[in-house]
Amino acid sequence: MEIEKEIKQNKFKDEIHKLMINQLFTGKWITNLIAKQLKPFKLTNQQYNVLRILRGQGKNYISVNAISGRMIDKMSNVSRLIDKLVDKKLVVRKVNREDRRQADIAISQKGLDLVNSIEKTEPELKSNFNSLSEGEAKQLNMLLDKLRS
Amino acid sequence: MEIEKEIKQNKFKDEIHKLMINQLFTGKWITNLIAKQLKPFKLTNQQYNVLRILRGQGKNYISVNAISGRMIDKMSNVSRLIDKLVDKKLVVRKVNREDRRQADIAISQKGLDLVNSIEKTEPELKSNFNSLSEGEAKQLNMLLDKLRS
DNA sequence: ATACATTATTTGTATCTACATATATTTGCT
């Protein structure tokens, strides 16, 4: 649906104003789709983001700081996210020997299994994105990068 | 910056996966820009969204439900948002005479003055969006609408 | 070696989000 109808606003001041709102709305739309995907697994979007980052490191340990730098939402409070994941035994935390300020985190086998079973549901998530061709997706990626530049 | 660098991920599974993340990241980027704009006025993004919706109605009263339907984030808890705005005397709430379940809300003069003074800072916000031409902004809007369709 | 700045993480607080449930009122059916 056109953004005008989604939020019942028939006119925008200008194209940039419309773009801001369209962008916010679409971001929210995707966030909600992912939240729905994760709900049966009782993970939040941010927890899943952390798990995928850790899986990307194999089973190596990386610091909280390094995780923050890789997150989509840089403002997430990674300390407390990790607390939750440790409680669920999906990740392991240990103090770094060389720098005792630093907490090093790795994904556990249980965490790995969970991420892998969530990935099996990816086709359903992807099915929401069939409306764009590969070329259009590329163009959209390019324009988004340019928007922020 | 390219999304790959923003989140330190050098490769995505496919263009759609990259698009999801790029979209989430860009949405967050805009959200943060607006939050920064609003900070001196001690308003949150959602409170501002409600005030602008109400201003769009002149000083007429509209229901909580009608406000929800016009919000960018449909999942906001409008009841509690309104509570905060009533506390700040930026809006007025009254019970609808014909349907006593319904709460009708309107913006106050104080609220109107606040929105108007925030609007004076729009140029600074807009300056973050100079990288796109009018045509590119239009194309981006079109692609975003198509993405959700 | 000691003091000061810097860095890494954690904690505290207020607000927001998502969702389930509760309350109050109105509508529709018989």
Next chain:
DNA sequence: AGCAAATATATGTAGATACAAATAATGTAT
């Protein structure tokens, strides 16, 4: 009229967000 379903809003909760401040360990300059 009387009662169940629907509607409008409010409340409860667990978790997330944004930001400030606290804690702890390390680096550095003299």
